[in-house]
Amino acid sequence: MNNKGKLFVISGPSGAGKSTVITRLLKQLNNVYFSISATTREPRRGERDGIDYHFITREQFEQMIKNDELLEHAEYVGNYYGTPERPVDEKLAAGYDVILDIETEGASQVMARRPDAIGIFLFPGSFSVLEERLRLRSTDSEDKILRRLEKARQECKKAEMYDYIIINDRFETACDEAIAIMTAEKCKTAERLHYLKED
Amino acid sequence: MNNKGKLFVISGPSGAGKSTVITRLLKQLNNVYFSISATTREPRRGERDGIDYHFITREQFEQMIKNDELLEHAEYVGNYYGTPERPVDEKLAAGYDVILDIETEGASQVMARRPDAIGIFLFPGSFSVLEERLRLRSTDSEDKILRRLEKARQECKKAEMYDYIIINDRFETACDEAIAIMTAEKCKTAERLHYLKED
Numbered sequence: 001m002n003n004k005g006k007l008f009v010i011s012g013p014s015g016a017g018k019s020t021v022i023t024r025l026l027k028q029l030n031n032v033y034f035s036i037s038a039t040t041r042e043p044r045r046g047e048r049d050g051i052d053y054h055f056i057t058r059e060q061f062e063q064m065i066k067n068d069e070l071l072e073h074a075e076y077v078g079n080y081y082g083t084p085e086r087p088v089d090e091k092l093a094a095g096y097d098v099i100l101d102i103e104t105e106g107a108s109q110v111m112a113r114r115p116d117a118i119g120i121f122l123f124p125g126s127f128s129v130l131e132e133r134l135r136l137r138s139t140d141s142e143d144k145i146l147r148r149l150e151k152a153r154q155e156c157k158k159a160e161m162y163d164y165i166i167i168n169d170r171f172e173t174a175c176d177e178a179i180a181i182m183t184a185e186k187c188k189t190a191e192r193l194h195y196l197k198e199d
Numbered sequence: 200m201n202n203k204g205k206l207f208v209i210s211g212p213s214g215a216g217k218s219t220v221i222t223r224l225l226k227q228l229n230n231v232y233f234s235i236s237a238t239t240r241e242p243r244r245g246e247r248d249g250i251d252y253h254f255i256t257r258e259q260f261e262q263m264i265k266n267d268e269l270l271e272h273a274e275y276v277g278n279y280y281g282t283p284e285r286p287v288d289e290k291l292a293a294g295y296d297v298i299l300d301i302e303t304e305g306a307s308q309v310m311a312r313r314p315d316a317i318g319i320f321l322f323p324g325s326f327s328v329l330e331e332r333l334r335l336r337s338t339d340s341e342d343k344i345l346r347r348l349e350k351a352r353q354e355c356k357k358a359e360m361y362d363y364i365i366i367n368d369r370f371e372t373a374c375d376e377a378i379a380i381m382t383a384e385k386c387k388t389a390e391r392l393h394y395l396k397e398d
Contacts, residue, residue: 126394165394184380193364
């Protein structure tokens with residue numbers, strides 16, 4: 001069909017290990033671009049514009065909404081977060097696979113807008129493992145941990161809309177599976193049929 | 200959903216390198232079973248019953264057809280060839296992935312009977328490469344080579360019914376892709392959703 005890249009949407013509850021897996025993918029695979037979100041919130045210490053986020057003004061963000069320039073967006077505690085569509089399309093056209101790390105709500109916006117997007121949901125293996133991980137890595141109050149866990153439960157209810165589920169109970173296996181999915185998707189018949197045309 | 204294995208149907212023109220790729224898969228992956236065909240033809244020198252083929256009588260084969268015990272079958276220059284269904288089902292139930300190496304005609308029978316089967320079509324990259332390979336490895340007459348090439352063309356017309364196409368222009372890449380496909384298929388959401396049930 002073409003040499004265009006593919007769009008992968010990766011979601012999963014906080015504690016599922018998304019960013020570690022994605023970091024590995026970016027290290028191990030060529031031609032993969034990790035999409036950078038835009039936000040109206042203030043940069044935190046150490047965050048760099050254009051690397052961690054595109055930090056833009058509320059006016060700029062609302063203009064992008066108005067121009068339909070976002071693949072998905074949401075407002076969260078008074079700040080906008082979203083994925084600008086143009087850089088994604090430019091990378092796809094240049095043959096890069098593009099990875100979006102977004103929440104289930106944004107993911108459902110992307111998948112509605114781009115039916116060709118491939119959804120991958122990362123899960124730590126069980127809710128008790130998830131709880132353990134959230135407790136281990138957090139100094140948060142019990143109340144906050146329970147709210148996170150409840151949020152994770154809500155997100156997991158939307159796992160059905162994804163194409164693949166990766167169980168991150170062993171990091172190496174999870175990475176291998178993510179790479180296998182990205183590789184296999186490029187072997188889909190529609191992507192390869194043009195090779196069988198007569199010379 | 201379950202821990203059952205998956206059924207993979209691998210086809211491709213003679214010269215595409217199917218058996219080399221499958222041999223590698225069997226070496227590299229655990230829990231993979233390569234289905235052995237039944238045939239009514241005489242064993243050739245070196246062929247072992249139950250390893251290369253199940254050598255059975257015409258009466259036995261026709262009884263299996265009558266009992267609907269074959270996943271697919273065909274008659275070819277006066278001999279029957281087919282895939283007994285029971286050993287395949289036993290291995291799938293025991294958690295093995297099962298690989299069938301069959302021609303496009305048999306593959307379409309299997310895929311009609313087992314919609315859960317995953318089809319992989321192997322192609323050498325181009326028809327000129329295919330021709331070259333057929334000429335290199337064969338001491339056959341020009342006529343025979345041209346007939347094989349024509350048959351390959353016919354088979355390639357059916358590539359659309361497969362889920363994946365692997366271009367075997369580099370052996371290692373082709374094997375990696377086959378393994379990626381088998382791995383990714385086991386990550387499909389329907390296979391994994393049960394992990395997300397509450398403990």
